[in-house]
Amino acid sequence: MPDIATNIAVKLIQRESVTPEDGGCQNYMESLLAPLGFVRTAVDTAGITNSIYTRGGELPGTIAFAGHTDVVPTGPVEQWQHAPFSASIIDGILHGRGAQDMKGAIACWIAAVAGLCADYTPLPTIQLLITSDEEGDSIDGTIRIVEYMQAKGSLPDAAIIGEPSCDKLVGDTIRRGRRGVIQVRATIHGKQGHSAYPQDADNAIHRAAPALTRIAAIDWGEAAAGFPGTSCQITNISGGTGASNVIPGHCDAFIDIRYNPGNSFEQIKAMIESACSDCETTLDFDHVATAFSTPDGYFLDLISDSIQRATGIDTLRDTGGGTSDGRFLAAAGIPVAELGTTNSTIHQVDEQVAVSELATLTAIYSDIIKHFEVRA
Ligand SMILES: [Zn+2]
Incomplete structure (x- = not known):
């Protein structure tokens, strides 16, 4: 029974x-x-x-x-x-x-x-x-x-x-x-052009590479007690037209962040924005879940x-x-x-x-x- x-x-x-x-x-x-x-x-x-x-x-x-x-x-x-x-x-x-x-x-x-x-x-x-x-x-x-x-x-x-x-x-x-979840769509802007005439273009991939490297290297600080550290993973990247002789005008990246309560959404947003401050970037933040x-x-x-x-x-x-x-x-x-x-x-x-x-x-x-x- x-x-x-x-x-x-x-x-x-x-x-x-x-x-x-x-x-x-x-x-x-x-x-x-x-x-x-x-x-x-x-x-x-x-x-x-x-x-x-x-x-x-x-x-x-x-x-x-x-x-x-x-x-x-x-x-x-x-x-x-x-x-x-x-x-x-x-x-x-x-x-x-x-x-x-x-x-x-x-x-x-x-x-x-x-x-x-x-x-x-x-x-x-x-x-x-x-x-x-x-x-x-x-x-x-x-x-x-x-x-x-x-x-x-x-x-x-x-x-x-x-x-x-x-x-x-x-x-x-x-x-x-x-942990909380933040997802970021980043578009780094440049100017498209002929690869033989770089003086007339602005390579978005060249601008994106150091910015993404800075993002990947951000020190998020101490984790809150009992939590693993904040993880920031660049999960997708795309740029270029497919042609070998065209300098790309923009480069897109997707970033997935799992953060512990030692960090806040506002703090993380500011740190990502700061890492991209030397290039023209559109950042679209989605605060999927609060820690x-x-x-x-x-x-x-x-x-x-x-x-x-x-x-x-x-x-x-x-x-x-x-x-x-x-x-x-x-x-x-x-x-x-x-x-x-x-x-x-x-x-x-x-x-x-x-x-x-x-x-x-x-x-x-x-x-x-x-x-x-x-x-x-
Ligand atoms: Zn359930």
Whole structure:
């Protein structure tokens, strides 16, 4: 007889919800949460299902769980051992798209709250912030929920993101921050001409080469604690007409920067601009994702302690991986940490999670909610 979390995970996986579809997941969640005292506020934007579920607490403070019901496409279904939306449980393993990323974690949070409510445990205010737009461009998802809550003054005091943070065992890793992403399109301008008459032209490649060398050599300084250094990679370069005797009039380059919170977008932009200051350059900056980091302190200690109590594991506070919706909550000044299942099969064919993991994650979430306090 599967436990509550597994039952919920099965029902969520069976609702096909490839981005940006919600597939009825959130109506199903509401049917579970309403009897526990949650009220749903829809913040739907541009066809995206965004919801805030709130249960007023007996204790001060608000803790939120943020997550997404959308999943990435399955790829060729015939490559799957078990149909990706069948949610088959075989030998203690739950198979299906979203098992790890992240319907499993959503199910565990709901099961944890249900268990605490059944025991009449006094609780803080609990929110679930759920979107169906995380795996795509994340333009109309969590960021809209955060904007809504800022306007209403209903932001939580801290948030757990249900992204699959763990490596080998549930609880072995939490993510307390992520690097930011900046992409730059650079066009270095010159003047096209005949290669035999260089006095009448201005070679854009000759101007680009030293500028790009300066960019590649920028010293970004000390990384913030727990983060790798800022990485600046020139990933594409093109120039010239293809003819051997034409001096190029412009040269294009693409630069991808992964920065740690020791740097800021404004600082990085100024340093790139300075490296190009001796040539006529058009720079187009795209701040794709803001870096964030939750400092050591009460909230991370609470999570570490809960993991320790539930599993005996000393958790690692990591900052690896790409980016996550945690950045939108962190930008609003909320301490965030990502804690979910293991991530061995995310976005893969045959995504799966052990049923035992869901029970463990439910126990950890339950302990976190039960011990949560508001601290300055
Ligand atoms: Zn995810």
